[in-house]
Amino acid sequence: MRTLDDLDVEGKRVLVRVDFNVPLDEQRRITDDARIRAALPTLRELREKGARLLLAAHLGRPKGRDEKFSLRPAAGRLAELLGEDVTLAESLDDVPDGDVVMLENVRFEPGETKNDRELAQRYAALADAYVDDAFGAAHRAHASTEAVAHLLPSAAGRLLEREVATMTGILRSPQRPLVAVVGGAKVTDKIGVLDAFLQRADRILIGGAMCFPFFKAQGHSVGESLCEEEGLEPARRVLARGGEKLRLPSDLVAGREFAADTETRALDRVDVPDGWMGLDIGRRTASGYAEVIGDAGTVFWNGPMGAFELEPFAAGTRTVAEAVAESDGVTVVGGGDSAAALAEFGLADRVTHLSTGGGASLELIEGKPLPGVEALS
């Protein structure tokens, strides 16, 4: 993969694809600017090397032009962080000159998500070189992430470079033991990751609602727990292959419903009675997982251990997060909700690498080629 070291940018206008897909509140104020901050090293390096910047990014999933999905808040925040004026270009046909200019949401253009070549040519006509730093969008072949990379001298930015190096590093030559902690809502979302780690990890610790297809396959009752039917078959397969490596919870915390003020109950086993749903791993499981994490050379964590958004069911995820933060090994966290949990516990800066890309980091682990990365190779 080509990097900034391979690209001559002095005096050039560089189109930089960034991932500024930040969460906004009702007043369209940014509630977490981590993704904008993550792009700063690349943007500063390009400015120091004498480049003028033309930024491209998407926000949400707009259907056509829609002010609700404008990148104006992101442009404002970037200006503060960079200490330079950032001009927002409303239209591709009228892009102002300037040291730092930002295009409006690329998804306002219908050709963007179709990887349309004509749209990519319009982007390319506006710049002399292309840098992709949008790791969070690298698993999509879109006009601003894939097609345009073939039309200009192109390279990966520092964030994309680091994301790819970290993920491929833990797969190829991890410090052992390599422990994968996999949770979240659905087995089917994570089956590719489980398959990858069945081959490579020394231990796989499973939590979250994705336990229930495993438990059901083992003949346990799951009560009203979130239990994905399509997850049963993959869970059986993983159980058959997992052997000693695979660890499932041995106790749970249950609630009457998915709510913070619901009646709760600690279950000493994993059978969930009718009228109850399993919403967190139990204390014994959490401390057992923390011990394994403490002895790890490398930890990859994706997916919360329970419904951590609800305080009565956050303890399992918090215990795991703290163990990851305290580990002396290499620690990598991927996944939108896992990252949010880590941030909520104030531990985001205590891990080796917090990935900015949920889907993209999972696809890298699964060994799938990322279109945005392939285009730079």
Ligand code: ADP
């Ligand atoms: P990530 O974004 O980190 O990959 P996922 O999107 O797979 O994680 O899963 C996160 C979601 O899973 C959270 O919204 C959380 O509430 C939910 N979840 C985890 N455990 C449970 C559970 N036992 N019951 C219901 N929902 C759960």
Ligand code: MG
């Ligand atoms: Mg998620």
